[in-house]
Amino acid sequence: MPPMKDARLGASTFFASALPHDICGSNGLPLTPNSIKILGRFQILKTVSHPRLCRYVDISRGKHERLIVVAEHYERSLEDFQRAGKPVSQDKVLQVAYEILEGLEFMNKHGMMHRALAPRNVLMDCRGNVKLAKFGLYHMTNHGADVDFPIGYPSYLAPEVIAKGPSRPSDCSHGELPRPSGPKVDVWSLGILLFELCVVSWCQRSHSGAGTESELPENVLTLLRKCLTFQPSRRPTPSELLKDPALQEVSHLYTPFRKPVSLFSSSLRCAYLELPEDISELCQDEGEEYLAERSIEEVYHLWCLAGGDLEKELTNKEIIQSKPPICTLPNFLLEDGECFGQGRDRSFLLDDTTITLSLCQLKNRLKDVTGEAYYPLLDDEQSSLPQSNSSSELSAAVALPLVIRERDTEYQLLRIVLFDRLLQAYPYKKNQVWKEARVDIPPLLRGLTWAALLGIEGDIQAKYDGIDKDTPIPTDRQIEVDIPRCHQYDELLSSPQGHMKFRRVLKAWVVSHPDLVYWQGLDSLCAPFLYLNFNNEALAYACMSAFIPKYLYNFFLKDNSHVIQEYLTVFSQMIAFHDPELSNHLNEIGFIPDLYAIPWFLTMFTHVFPLHKIFHLWDTLLLGNSSFPFCIGVAILQQLRDRLLANGFNECILLFSDLPEIDIERCVRESINLFCWTPKSATYRQHAQPPKVAGDNNGFGKTPSYYSSDYQDLPKTDLSREPLKLSELKAESSPRISAEDLIDLCELSGSGHCKAPTKKTKSSKPKILAVDIRSSEDFSRGHIPGSINIPYSTAFGPDGELVQCPATSTLQSFRGRVIVIVSHAVMRAFAAHLVKVNYPRVCILDGGINKMKFTGLLTVPSPQI
Template structure:
């Protein structure tokens, strides 16, 4: 989005049509509320960035189908000029016409029309440039079908629009919707607007609406509509004195028959704009972060460097950032509208009908005026936000990326922001100053992606600001290249056998969320899932893939290509071969390793679950098949995956163990049936605690303990340390199976042999590392510090000398030496040890 600069934030509200409560759709489910439909369609409007259009920012849904829209706003409009009663100069008329046509042409390219073009919706910034407001109202309401009011103003509506009459989706007598308005209907509205500027008065303003409509429809039999309108309003001399090009422009706009009326694109290229068109540069669409084009090709320093130094740093931030911070600083949309009298509430008693018949029909209560349309736009005050950020220094808006970020800016309201990092995540995400510094930092890092990928990893370990989470996840997953071209090249329209299952699953996937439950959300769900299925012919669609797609689609709702790219990068890393047609061997190995992880980190709980027969097969398959998206709501998944994406493919094991440890007391106290009931309705899980515990478990677990032969084949990845949590500036092999193979590496086991062992094995190299053994001069063994584990060799003296070659005998000899120093170990600890061989060893839990 573009910077706020001299713009303001404005909000307006309206009601969607209410649907009957006793009617269901063809699938037997309740009908989707019209407000949800509007909310889904609105999202694409946020992506429209054009100099002639006011930027849409957000939409919120309230009670009784109320919707509040937030957009870029300016106090000045063409209505202010009309109220002065002056006639516009020919230059101003041509300027207004050209700039409005630029905005209309851009809308038409995206399949939209304004339909509500009027002086109060043509705003002007401090430089006098025009910007069209409320241009998306016709589109988001499905051409007016989802609201009970007409879109547009009678004085400015085109004759063909008036001839069709009104339409209400909730009216059962209307079997078919009217034909949608085309681009040419806006040309008529523009012609009326320009005529009023030339005449210095409102057109048909003092005539009743019915008379206005009749007069407009009678213009169809007139040869020169401009002359007729001028005579009707007593301004014929004024109109005749206009330059030829202005008069010709009015006549081309005010053509009664749509077939003969030009489109905005045709009118822009007309000769009437020959002198003015050269003053405008063609609009260039901003480049996406993930594309094949150079993002910095258009950058250049201003002639005066002092232009870069602005005292109002907040105005240089993007509009969506400012609104996000405004909400964190205590901004409340409904409160603002209530203070301005736009939202008026009445006691429930006053809304009851005066007389109610036996059949339910009511009489006597008039329609509540507060539910009618009020298109007033309320300016949202930024004073509270500016006061909150007044003590944040300018360096916070322009951080130095190559320096340590330990010295964060000072704030009078929250003292040193460096102390905020130690607070719980939910508090950090609601701290205005802290979120400002994090958003600015990530914005600069992402602008330099992929060259600053190391620093993205480093700062993601602290936390990820919710506003930039979608892009940050894409950077952590290593997304690069022209993802849009790749996505568009996938056939998402040809029917395939999986279509039926996708259609069944989507209406059940995270439908508590307003965005994903909208019809637009279902369409995008279907396209992204189908693109993945089609582009991975060796894999199949399993139930749960829709839940896996949900976080990526939610965060990239307006960028299906990025949602698809993130999903395609996520699955091979964490769910390699999980979606094979026959994935039983992969799932069984995964569950077996998970069971061994439980035994390692919590032997008591493992023994109890094994005794009652409550094995991971009964509860953990949905966990890992969907990476917990089927278990937790989206807001918890976001916090969980912020850390998951920093770890390697073994990190989900630690998350699973951390969840079990939160339920440990209840699991130990219950039997099989109670545990089944417990997991059928999983209790509330503290996600932040789960994340912290998962990181601890991950750091305690030897890398080879989670080795799986069905994991992703070796692939060199970057920007993480040995534990999988990023250490900038280094490159390593993210998973154990990615590491170079040696004689001391762990070898794969048959599934039957793996299941026979309760605790996991580790490699000899991990054992050496954990024992902290090192070689001194002459091959003499020395210990570099205290061992992290206790290793006990339980083979007989007769078997020991013949177990392996000399290097392995040396290793085992060292193990025996260490074990002798811990001969007082409790028997419970010794029972956890297993026999050692050349390629694998056993270890004790860290608690022991």
């Protein structure tokens, strides 16, 4: 994104034409409002970047079909130049012509025409270069079909446009779209514009007593004649006109435009730097000018955070005028002939005034941010930005709720600057992207950051373009049915452009994964990626293709029952592991995960939460491994815990049919805590993604360790967990852990001592306790260091309660910590008993004591003297 430099933010407004309320589309649904259609078409304009075009930044939809457009703006225009009445040199005329044609040619390559070319829309930057404004109005309004006013100025419209007459929105409601204008209409407008420039110059010279037509150079006259050719068939296009000899004389003054290389492509990314002769100029303190080095999109984002309000700005400049309801009544006449009421509503007309948005409030908010903050050092050893590269106030902001941090102007500036630098260095700085994402992700750069967390690399556009998205397939019908129901509360995704992009990305995934099938829910999975990468379908597809195998491996098989059942069984064990009381109650009333959790995991919660909550949830999910969703599910149940425990089966069904409000930040926080208490092997699944091939990290260091590595990715040893049949897995209420996990958690070593684990609770007690339920004789022959012996035959009374003894007292003191049941048999039953009496974090040692016999870690108690 190019820096803002001397540009300003400008805002203008207009109304889309209203649709009748009693008409539905062919699918039986209400017609999409024209303002939504315009909003969807507008998005592509944000990607159009050229030195001769003003960048579009944002569009906002208000009441009564009002739309407010924010774009790059400059105070001076060619209209001001004409009003000054100064003579115009031949070189200036040719310069203006060449620069306008450069912009028009670039637009034509993107299938766009200006149609509103006029002196007021030809802006001039501080160096006097042309910047075309309002060039996207014709495109976003569907060639004028979605508004009640004509696009363009009559004085500058081509003859063929005038002859065709105005297109009415009512004509388009029956499917009769207006025929769009071609590139040659802008050439006529350019000719009128250049002719006016020449006339101004001629009038000035004539006023001085020496002006005649012959004073205009022949090459300029030839250029004007070509532009003002009456017949469109003989009139040149902008591309053809650029080859005119008169314009070739000035072409050498301009460097051909080079499109910036995108982050994910096969081309090398590099910066073209020009250093000043005096290097000390780089170190000058320019104060507020630091902000001008940031992109206009960043500045606008920060302007909004600093309290910017588009409607308020337009109201203050009297562009938006509120009227009392009485003034909107239709005309009526009294008996004496006096007329009252409102005439034609001005909303049907176009006020193309552009106001400049003041940055004073933003600059005032950022006045205490030092220049160093705009150029952070990227040292792998430094701590995260809010703790190391910012003031003490910003360091304290890390402890604030995420919603507050995302609305803090200064904090977001520092986060955006840092992430922008890190992403430019991706994948070299991939590890540091992970590190900073643990703190939080700035919303402005969430799409690219997610792509980096998912490890997207290479020429994604070429791969996406190579997928056949046009040939009809059987899934097309189901996709067409699902899309109109997927997150349609969102204006962007509900637009026709959003539906089209949905279809293309979903179809690309289905076609490129022939071993998988389309299941309902895939559209919900696609929604977050499409929303964040609306103008980059290839990146949305790439992210989705990387996300599914990591978290939903084989979920989209034609027969996925075995995968789903294993997943739900492990989830049931996780509920029992972390909250046995809740698990016992749900099992007693028969409210099993099959009744409510399938949409959760099949869509990774996108079917049950709105997008703004999904963004915060997935910010953390993408840092975790494939077992992290289990912890999210348990955290959701714990937020509903009191209501679930107090209700029966029917009430629970009703509760989940309309899920109550969930505090996502609390859910994320508790999910991380649950994950830290869950041994890695406890969530082992036979149908999870196979281990990654060595070297998948592309040589940029190993994957960050922050609860991101999967147990399946670890090298398999004799102490690893063995797969179980689904029937055996379902028979166990508690999860199993591997012998290597037990050794790691107990920090066992060959010395024969059980060391205290690194992570301790506040009471400084070990995090894990091994409970050996073999007989006392077997226990004395060899046991795990630090374990306690509670023989199964003497552990429980006739009512299922624990028998009081020194060993069970020790077990009671470890309540709340991980308890591993060790034996060669009956481990499943002992664990089930503990869960029944509400012991949390109970698990079984996979393979029992036999797995530990060959490790050399078993110990024999010293003989009593």
